[in-house]
Amino acid sequence: MKKDELIHMWQEGNDRMFMDEQTDKDMITKYLSEKTLKGNRKINFNLVFYGAIQLANIILLSMNLAGYMNNPAIIWILIPQLILTIGTLVFGIDVFYKFREINNYSESLQKLIQKQLWFYRRPYELWLVLASISAIILISNLNLYIDNDNGSYVINNKAMFVGVTLLAFLFIYGTQKAASLLGLRKLKAYLSDLQQGVLDFSEGIERTKKRYLWLWVAVCLLLTASLIIGILTALK
Amino acid sequence: MIKQVPDKAYFVEMVYSNMGIIYKICKLYADGEDREDLKQEIIYQLWKSYPTYRGDSKFQSWMYRVALNTAMLGLRARKMKYTGLSDQELKTSEDPFEKQDEETRVKLLYKQISKLKDLDKTIIFLYLEQCSYEEIAEITGISTKNVSVRLVRIREKLRKNLHIQNSKS
Structure with a gap:
């Protein structure tokens, strides 16, 4: 087989193969609208869904602030939660726009993959943790609202409360993380394939990033645990 | 700075005359129903990225880049399992x-x-x-x-x- 036989085969065969394919200009014009894109709305579902949770949190927290007006211990727990919720909502909007930016397909493949990996490892990862915390805030504030006993609130089984809250956080975070892992693995495989023999230090970078990820997860767990312990101490 | 309005008619004309590129990429990266969806997504992404096309490179080169990136990293690519x-x-x-x-x-x-x-x-x-x-x-x-x-x-x-x-x- 000659060197250019593959190219020849490719050109001749393709000319015949796509002879019957028809995409007219009207069809192309129709495809320019985002609305016709199947599945496009699903992609930002997470960001919008948790955005709605944070809005619900703001309303609930405001109602609880009014309901527990005469209970300073609870007020001092609710105010940081409100600040955290507003912060998460603003950060979520920023992540939403960043997500749109990283899908700029006119960059080189390598740059695009690096950008997407950065997005999933940094802002999206932080957002995942915050979103999971906001789900916990929603549950605890619903309880606070329902069980409001003239401005006081009692936790009957504290150990159970801490355990269930931690488990709920891990479950919410874990399921979200697992859903994004598959795409992340694919991106990593592409990047390592692209960098094979090009960047000798890429593996080192990957290892360092992995170490930081674990450190970040540990810090988040520690912070959540201390938040719950703080709530319990304040409620005593 | 005034943002340039992309020339839709010119864009459609250019994509139309280079549809072969899209057909080939779709055939390589998708099958069945996914192929039609990928074609649609590539055209949409080309239009979305069109303001970044500066005209200093060939339209085809730019088209290869956007279309291939979409096929490998786009919405469909996340779900597709090409057999x-x-x-x-x-x-x-x-x-x-x-x-x-x-x-x-x-x-x-x-x-x-x-x-x-x-x-x-x-x-x-x-x-x-x-x-x-x-x-x-x-x-x-x-x-x-x-x-x-x-x-x-x-x-x-x-x-x-x-x-x-x-x-x-």
């Missing part, structure tokens, strides 16, 4: 490879390419489309040296596999 050309698409006669008609031979070539890793698929596709090593390097983000090394390996693999297929059929 190669279907048996129905690959109906071949019992004739030896060299005697098969051009359409059948290119289908066999597609089948072999679809077995490659996504990045190798991209590199050989651009080579077959007669892009220069520099263009391939620019689109993928790897060095021209790396492109040439990989191409030698991929071409060798394809030739070998097509020959094996030839002797089998």
Whole structure:
């Protein structure tokens, strides 16, 4: 087989193969609208869904602030939660726009993959943790609202409360993380394939990033645990 | 600064005259219903990225880049599991490879390419489309040296596999 036989085969065969394919200009014009894109709305579902949770949190927290007006211990727990919720909502909007930016397909493949990996490892990862915390805030504030006993609130089984809250956080975070892992693995495989023999230090970078990820997860767990312990101490 | 309004009619005309690129990429990266969805997504992403097209490079080069990135990293790519050309698409006669008609031979070539890793698929596709090593390097983000090394390996693999297929059929 000659060197250019593959190219020849490719050109001749393709000319015949796509002879019957028809995409007219009207069809192309129709495809320019985002609305016709199947599945496009699903992609930002997470960001919008948790955005709605944070809005619900703001309303609930405001109602609880009014309901527990005469209970300073609870007020001092609710105010940081409100600040955290507003912060998460603003950060979520920023992540939403960043997500749109990283899908700029006119960059080189390598740059695009690096950008997407950065997005999933940094802002999206932080957002995942915050979103999971906001789900916990929603549950605890619903309880606070329902069980409001003239401005006081009692936790009957504290150990159970801490355990269930931690488990709920891990479950919410874990399921979200697992859903994004598959795409992340694919991106990593592409990047390592692209960098094979090009960047000798890429593996080192990957290892360092992995170490930081674990450190970040540990810090988040520690912070959540201390938040719950703080709530319990304040409620005593 | 005034944002330039993209010329829709010119864009549609350019995409229309280069639809072959999209058909080929869709055939390489998707099958069944996914192929139509990928075609739609590529056209949409081309339009979305059109303001970034500066006109200093060939329209086709820019189109290859956006279309291939969409096929590899777009919405469909996250869900798609490409299994190669279907048996129905690959109906071949019992004739030896060299005697098969051009359409059948290119289908066999597609089948072999679809077995490659996504990045190798991209590199050989651009080579077959007669892009220069520099263009391939620019689109993928790897060095021209790396492109040439990989191409030698991929071409060798394809030739070998097509020959094996030839002797089998």
